[in-house]
Amino acid sequence: MKPKALAIFAVVALVGSACSNATSSPSGSAAGNTAVKIGVELPLSGGEAPNGGPTLNGIKLAIQQIQVPGYTVTLNTQDDAVNGVNNPDQGAKNIGTLVSDKAVFAVVGPFNSAVAKAEIPISNEAGLIQCSPANTNSTLTLGDTAKQLRQAHPDKIAYVRVVANDDYQGLADATIAFKDLSKKAMYIVDDQTTYGKYLADVVETQFKKMGGTVVKHDGAGTNVSDYTSLLTAAKALNPDVVFYGGVTSTGGGVLRKQMVANGMGGLPFIGGDGISDGAASVASSFLNIAGDQGDIGTWMTVAGAHDIPDRATLAAAYKTAFNAELGAYSAAAYACTQVYLQALKAVGPDREKIRAYVTTTTNSFDTVLGKIGFDANGDINQHIISYFQFDPTTKDWKFVRQNDPTAA
Amino acid sequence: MDVGTLTQQIVNALTLGAIYALIALGYTMVYGIIELINFAHGDVFMVGSFVSLWLLADFLGFRGPINNPLQLVGILVFAFVFSMGVMGVVGVLIERFAYRRLRNAPRLAPLITAIGVSFILQNVIQIWRGPAQLNSPQLIDVQAGFYLGSAFVHWISIFVITLAIGLMIGLQLFVSKTRMGRAMRSTALDREAAQLMGVDINTTIAVTFFIGSALAGAAGVVQGLYYGYTFFQIGFQAGLKAFTAAVLGGIGNTTGAALGGFTIGFIEVFASQAGYTSWSEAIVFTILILVLVFRPTGLLGQRVVERA
Numbered sequence: 001m002k003p004k005a006l007a008i009f010a011v012v013a014l015v016g017s018a019c020s021n022a023t024s025s026p027s028g029s030a031a032g033n034t035a036v037k038i039g040v041e042l043p044l045s046g047g048e049a050p051n052g053g054p055t056l057n058g059i060k061l062a063i064q065q066i067q068v069p070g071y072t073v074t075l076n077t078q079d080d081a082v083n084g085v086n087n088p089d090q091g092a093k094n095i096g097t098l099v100s101d102k103a104v105f106a107v108v109g110p111f112n113s114a115v116a117k118a119e120i121p122i123s124n125e126a127g128l129i130q131c132s133p134a135n136t137n138s139t140l141t142l143g144d145t146a147k148q149l150r151q152a153h154p155d156k157i158a159y160v161r162v163v164a165n166d167d168y169q170g171l172a173d174a175t176i177a178f179k180d181l182s183k184k185a186m187y188i189v190d191d192q193t194t195y196g197k198y199l200a201d202v203v204e205t206q207f208k209k210m211g212g213t214v215v216k217h218d219g220a221g222t223n224v225s226d227y228t229s230l231l232t233a234a235k236a237l238n239p240d241v242v243f244y245g246g247v248t249s250t251g252g253g254v255l256r257k258q259m260v261a262n263g264m265g266g267l268p269f270i271g272g273d274g275i276s277d278g279a280a281s282v283a284s285s286f287l288n289i290a291g292d293q294g295d296i297g298t299w300m301t302v303a304g305a306h307d308i309p310d311r312a313t314l315a316a317a318y319k320t321a322f323n324a325e326l327g328a329y330s331a332a333a334y335a336c337t338q339v340y341l342q343a344l345k346a347v348g349p350d351r352e353k354i355r356a357y358v359t360t361t362t363n364s365f366d367t368v369l370g371k372i373g374f375d376a377n378g379d380i381n382q383h384i385i386s387y388f389q390f391d392p393t394t395k396d397w398k399f400v401r402q403n404d405p406t407a408a
Numbered sequence: 409m410d411v412g413t414l415t416q417q418i419v420n421a422l423t424l425g426a427i428y429a430l431i432a433l434g435y436t437m438v439y440g441i442i443e444l445i446n447f448a449h450g451d452v453f454m455v456g457s458f459v460s461l462w463l464l465a466d467f468l469g470f471r472g473p474i475n476n477p478l479q480l481v482g483i484l485v486f487a488f489v490f491s492m493g494v495m496g497v498v499g500v501l502i503e504r505f506a507y508r509r510l511r512n513a514p515r516l517a518p519l520i521t522a523i524g525v526s527f528i529l530q531n532v533i534q535i536w537r538g539p540a541q542l543n544s545p546q547l548i549d550v551q552a553g554f555y556l557g558s559a560f561v562h563w564i565s566i567f568v569i570t571l572a573i574g575l576m577i578g579l580q581l582f583v584s585k586t587r588m589g590r591a592m593r594s595t596a597l598d599r600e601a602a603q604l605m606g607v608d609i610n611t612t613i614a615v616t617f618f619i620g621s622a623l624a625g626a627a628g629v630v631q632g633l634y635y636g637y638t639f640f641q642i643g644f645q646a647g648l649k650a651f652t653a654a655v656l657g658g659i660g661n662t663t664g665a666a667l668g669g670f671t672i673g674f675i676e677v678f679a680s681q682a683g684y685t686s687w688s689e690a691i692v693f694t695i696l697i698l699v700l701v702f703r704p705t706g707l708l709g710q711r712v713v714e715r716a
Contacts (some may be wrong), residue, residue, distance in 0.1 A: 218680075223645055
C-alpha cells in the first residue's frame with residue numbers, strides 16, 4: 001500500500017468517526033428499514049494506520065456487499081490510537097461510547113491485545129459483543145486472567161475472535177526456527193507488553209520442548225531505543241536465531257536494524273504478527289525501519305489463514321472498492337462482520353440475543369474464512385497460522401504456507 | 409563475561425554516555441545562567457534529529473553509507489553545522505518568546521512554559537512528519553570498525569565519542585577564554601552586578617541558549633547516524649536521562665554534566681549486560697537519589713560561579 005493511500009485512509013477514517021453519529025441511513029437504502037449500527041474500535045491514525053485502515057476496509061466491504069432484509073447497517077467508527085500508537089485507555093473510552101450508542105448491536109475490534117484487556121470488562125458488563133479480527137493474546141480468553149476480565153458476567157461471553165491465539169502462533173514461530181531453519185540456539189527479546197511477552201514465553205517453551213536452547217531472553221520495554229548493549233551481551237552467547245515478541249512501534253524494526261550494526265545481521269530473525277505491517281516501501285513499517293537495503297533474513301507469522309477459500313474474489317472486490325491489496329486482517333474483519341450480519345438476520349438487533357447467538361458453541365457461520373464457530377471461551381474453532389518470509393527482490397513479505405501448527 | 413565483550417560494552421557505554429552528555433550540557437548551561445530547568449531541551453534534541461533527517465534524506469537524498477571519505481567528511485561537517493545552526497536559532501527563539509518575559513516571574517511560571525514548549529515542539533514534528541518511527545540515513549557505515557584485541561570497535565562509536573569530547577573541550581575553552589564566556593560567567597554569578605558592569609544580559613542569555621541548543625542539535629544528528637531512526641517522542645526519554653545526568657554531576661557544572669552522562673551510560677549498558685534491562689531506569693534513579701541524599705549538589709558540586 002502506498003503512503004498516499006494510507007493518508008487517504010487516515011483522512012477517511014477521521015472524517016468517518018467525526019460524523020458517524022450524525023449520519024442517517026446511506027443513500028439507496030430501502031425505505032422503512034430499521035437503522036442499526038456495527039461499532040468499529042480500531043487504531044486508525046498515525047503509525048497504526050497500516051494496521052487499522054485495511055481492517056476497517058474489510059468491514060466496510062462486508063456491509064456494502066451483504067444486505068440484511070429489513071435493516072440498514074452503518075458503522076460507528078472509533079479510533080484508539082493516541083499520538084499514533086494504540087492506547088488501552090482510549091480503547092476503554094471508545095467502548096463506553098459504543099455502549100451508549102443504542103443503535104450499535106455489536107462491535108468489531110479491537111486490534112491490539114493490550115487494548116482488548118481494557119475493553120473486555122466493559123463490553124462484558126454491558127453485554128455488547130466484540131469480535132476481534134486480530135487479537136492473539138491467549139490470556140484474553142483462557143485462564144485466570146480471562147476469568148477476571150469477564151467478572152461481571154462470567155457465564156456470558158461477550159468477546160470472540162476469528163484469529164488463532166498465541167499458543168498456536170508461538171508454536172508456529174518455534175517450528176520455523178527449529179524445523180524450517182534447523183536452528184538450535186535462540187536469543188529472544190520481548191517488548192514487555194501483554195502481547196509481546198506472552199508470545200515470547202510460548203516460543204521459549206515450545207522451542208525448548210522441541211530440543212532447542214534459549215541462550216538468553218531479554219525483556220526490553222517500550223522505552224528502550226538502544227539495543228546495542230543487549231546485542232553485545234547476547235552475541236557472546238553465540239545464538240543462531242533471534243525471536244522478537246512485540247510490534248514494530250515498540251522497537252522490532254530498530255532491533256533488527258541494530259543487529260546488522262552489531263555484526264548479527266546474518267542471523268535469521270523471526271517475529272509474530274506484530275511486525276506484519278506492509279512492504280519496505282511503507283514508511284514506518286517493520287521492513288522499512290529494519291532496513292530496505294538488502295536481505296534481512298526475516299520470517300513472520302500471522303494468526304489467520306492467508307489462503308482463504310475464495311481469496312481471489314475477495315481481493316478483487318477489495319481492489320475495486322479501495323484500490324489496494326488486502327491487508328493482513330481485512331479478511332478477518334470481513335468475517336467478523338459476516339458473523340454479525342448472519343446473527344442480525346437470525347435474531348434481530350437486540351444486543352443480548354446477538355451475543356447469545358454468536359457465542360452459542362453449536363452455531364456455525366459461513367464466512368470468507370470458511371465455516372467457523374466459537375468455543376466456550378470465545379476462541380475460533382479454526383487454528384490456522386500463515387507463514388511469511390521476507391523477499392529481498394520485492395522487498396515485501398512472501399507467503400510461504402499455512403497450517404494448524406498442532407497438526408503439522 | 410570475556411575481555412572482548414567487556415571492552416565492547418565499555419565502548420557502548422562511552423558512546424551512549426557521550427550522547428547523554430551532549431544533551432545534558434544544554435540543561436546545565438541554561439540552569440547555570442538563569443536557574444531555569446528547560447524541560448523543552450530534550451525536544452530540541454528531537455527536533456534536531458528531524459532537521460538532520462530532512463537535510464540528509466529528503467534534501468540531499470542519501471539512503472545509506474557514503475564510501476568516499478572526502479565526500480563523507482564534507483557532508484558530515486555540513487550536516488552538523490546546519491543542524492546545530494538551525495537548532496541554535498530555535499533555542500534563541502524559544503528563550504525570546506517563552507522565557508524572557510518571565511525571567512523575573514515566580515519560578516513556577518517559566519517551568520510551565522517550558523513544558524508547554526516541549527509539547528508544542530512534539531506536536532509540530534508529529535504533524536510535519538507523522539507519529540511513527542522514521543528511518544534516518546546512516547552515512548558512516550555502522551558495520552565498519554577494527555579489532556582491539558578480541559573486541560570489535562565500530563568507527564561510528566569512535567566518531568560519536570570524539571565528537572562529543574571535542575565539543576565539550578570547545579565549550580570549556582569558549583566559556584573560560586572568550587569575552588562572551590566571561591560575560592556568561594559573570595551573569596551566572598550575579599545578573600544585576602554584571603548588568604551594572606556593562607554586560608548585555610539579553611545577548612548573553614541568548615548566546616547561552618544558542619550554544620546549549622546547538623549541542624542538542626549535534627546530538628540529534630548523532631541520533632540519526634548512530635541509531636538510524638528517529639521518532640517524535642524520543643525527546644522525552646532522552647531529555648529525562650540527560651537532565652538526570654546534569655543533576656547527578658551537579659547542575660550548572662559543565663564538567664559534571666559530562667561526568668553524569670557517562671555515568672548513566674555505564675549504568676545502563678552494564679544493567680543490560682547483566683540481564684536487568686527492565687531495571688535499568690530504577691537503578692539509574694536509585695543511584696541518583698543516593699547521590700542527592702548524601703551530596704545534594706551532585707558529584708562535582710554546583711560550581712556555577714566558575715564554570716557557567
